[in-house]
Amino acid sequence: MATFFADCFYSATYPYIYQQIMSGITGNAVACSQIACCLSVIVFSRLWNRFSEKLFPYYPVFCILECVCGICTSLFVTFFQDILCYYLLDTLLFCLITRNIICGGVRLRAVRYPTEQLREQFDNNNNAVSAAATIIGSAAAVFLHLDFVHMVWIATIGNMTDNIFYIYIFFHSRKD
Numbered sequence: 001m002a003t004f005f006a007d008c009f010y011s012a013t014y015p016y017i018y019q020q021i022m023s024g025i026t027g028n029a030v031a032c033s034q035i036a037c038c039l040s041v042i043v044f045s046r047l048w049n050r051f052s053e054k055l056f057p058y059y060p061v062f063c064i065l066e067c068v069c070g071i072c073t074s075l076f077v078t079f080f081q082d083i084l085c086y087y088l089l090d091t092l093l094f095c096l097i098t099r100n101i102i103c104g105g106v107r108l109r110a111v112r113y114p115t116e117q118l119r120e121q122f123d124n125n126n127n128a129v130s131a132a133a134t135i136i137g138s139a140a141a142v143f144l145h146l147d148f149v150h151m152v153w154i155a156t157i158g159n160m161t162d163n164i165f166y167i168y169i170f171f172h173s174r175k176d
Contacts, residue, residue, distance in 0.1 A: 002165030003126050004133045009158020011137025012144060013151040017096040020148045024083035033091040040095035048103035059104040059170050063163035066097045077152050086152070105166065112173045 023031075048055055073093065077086045113119040146154070 002162050002169070003129050004164035005165075006158050007130050007133035008137040008140070009065050009154055009161065011134040013137075013155040013158070014150045015138070015141045016144070016146070017148065017155060020151075021083055021087050025087055029084060029087060033087070036091055036095050037099075038077040040099040044099045044103050046101075048107070052107055055100070056104060056107050059101070059108065060105060060167045062097055062100045063167050065168075066093070066101060067160045069093045069160050074149075074152050074156045078149050083148070098130060100102065101163070103168070108166070108170060108173065114168065 007046075073086060073089050076089065077083075109119065109122065113122045144151075
């Protein structure tokens, strides 16, 4: 359900958000963003590989922090409508917070689906649900003609929904 809802929101808003961002920033900003994102993959993947036991209990904190920061960046774009600053803020938050959620999500799936067969079934089902949600969201995107600020808020709500599901799954899996 988390994948379905998040992907519906994301794919309904992504084409417009992406188009606005790419038309409002330079290639240098995109290149710097890619470098920062790749560095965060290297750093946080290594940290999670070494300290997963210590970091994993904080997984819900990362999810809550991402929700709070998402609201703050959405407020920023609402009041200042500076696409470059929004893009740079979003990149920074992705590198520091979302990357930890992604790394912790790997651990969460391993806890939730402890055998290869269960994990394989989850991954295949998750991919199918993601594709179906992307079709629905993309079809909605064809008809949505909202401005950038509204699209950012819709994407933020979708991301918050995703994080709420992750927090629920985290606590539900730890009780099992």
